[in-house]
Amino acid sequence: MKKLILAGLMSACSFSAFAGVTVIVNTGNANAIDQDEIKKIYLGKSKSFADGVKVNPVNQNGNSIADEFNDKVVGKSSSQLNAYWSKLVFTGKGTPPEKLDNDQAVIDFVSSNADAIGYIDSSKVSDAVKVIATF
Incomplete structure (x- = not known):
């Protein structure tokens, strides 16, 4: 019985390991954004899209999708990212992206804000947002 439970737990863990992270924007956003630009946005080094519209990034609040996004x-x-942002905030050189609680909150925010960018679990993608990258 213990082996069966262990096998079930290992299977459950392996499914979450295959979950991908999808970066999303508002459906009206026509900008082409690559991984390097996404990284710059989330590090506060890029503050607008290519068309000049100010970007409004959102993070997720300390869950596995946030960890996977930060890593990948x-x-x-x-x-490391929290320490990075703490330093910028302390020196007055930046403000970290707002943190939302879950995938649905990110979808709702991005679909309601033309300047928004966020990330969600790939399995949660809906027609309410536009996918720009999957990792």
Whole structure:
């Protein structure tokens, strides 16, 4: 019985390991955005889209999707990214992206704001937003 439970837990963990991260924008956003530009946005180094519209990025609040996004796209662990933003805030050189609680909150925010960019679990993508990248 213990082996069966262990096998079930391992299977559940492997499914979450295959979940991807999808970066989304408002459906009206026509900008082409690559991984490097997404990274710059989330590090506060780029403050607008290519068309000049100010970008409004949102993060997720400390969950596995946020960890995966930070690792795959930004290239930092969540703790490294928090330290990075703490330094910028302390020196007055930046404000971190707002944190939302879950995928649906990000979808709702991005679909309601033409200048928004966010990320969600790939399995949660809907027609309310436009996919620009999947990692």
